[in-house]
Amino acid sequence: MTQTAPIGRPRIPRDKANDYAESAAKARRDFIRDQTGVELKHTGSYSFDATETQGNCEHFTGVAQVPLGIAGPVLVNGEHAQGEFYVPMATAEGTLVASYNRGMRLTREAGGITVTVADDAMQRAPVFAFDNARTAKQFGAWIIDNMATIRATAEATTSIGKLRNVEHYAAARFLYLRFNFTTGDAAGQNMCGKATHAACQWILANSPFAVERFSLSGNMDTDKKPSQINFLHSRGKRVIAECTIPDQLMRDVMGIDCKSLYRRRIMSMTGAFMAGSMNNGAHAANGITATFIATGQDAANVAESCVGAAVGELTDDGSYYFSITLPSLICASYGGGTGLPSQRECLEMMDCYGQGKARKLAEIIGATVLAGEMSLAAAVATGDWVTSHEQYGRNR
Incomplete structure (x- = not known):
């Protein structure tokens, strides 16, 4: 030593x-x-x-x-995940696993949760400063004209990353370029950083416009921070989970009718709007954090992954349609902490370890989040929220 x-x-x-x-x-x-x-x-x-x-x-x-509990099975009707899955959840919060388990029972008996991965990209957003805004605009046009070379330079640094497109955002005499990559089954932040660095070095060496200052990250990728741009344009995987619960099933399992739960949803959405919340649901961060820790994800990515839009509707037959959109769910089935022994076991439990499994994992997490939203919303509405923590938690 x-x-x-x-x-x-x-x-x-x-x-x-x-x-x-x-x-x-x-x-x-x-x-x-x-x-x-x-x-x-x-x-x-x-x-x-x-x-x-x-x-x-x-x-x-x-x-x-960290204590590890198992919830499920959750029934997922996805494009990549089909069937029932037992979900590992690492947490020190009493009632959390029990609540998700209850939501999984409800949605399973309703026929399962339909999940769609609507988009998938990872970003790095460099910024270039010029003498004035006009030069920045001209530089942006030059970038568009040279995209073939920029793309080839970026992709030469990785065997799986592909540069999908580059967004342009002008402000003052700055031009922010938001590079969007597909990254296979890796989360991809480091991959994107390396690829964008190579592209920017080529840009700096070949630009006909004098760049006064440059930063590889201009903070418009909003790495590990919630943001409106990622809500609209996605970061990681844009996951939409949805389910319809018949009224009698809602009464039998949750002890509340669909109409009453829908009315509560309106109040909850209004409160979230007034607060300026980046998620108008109940507690997406709970399910995401617990599965992230269990499966070796970068736990700091919960900051953007928990952003979401929850929508509830009453159908014509009195059932309750509920969905949650997670526009920036960042998860991987390969690389990072996923290969650590305990974390790999948890991924293998869901058949989500290795290449070709990242979107499957994203769909299972999305379904898990929806199950937890249903359970907590009903618990708050019926008064079970506090009594459950008294029974299963460490409240004293």
């Missing part, structure tokens, strides 16, 4: 030869014990080889064990 001599304060141990060895992780647990007096007994208990974390976590020290 090698360690740089401390300057002012002790430094976290590192092993320059193999910082992902179990010995390196143990050295860091010992370091924490010496510095804080806390023995990392549970943190240091895991079943996989420490070296498997390389590329996923620096200074690997141990694991944060």
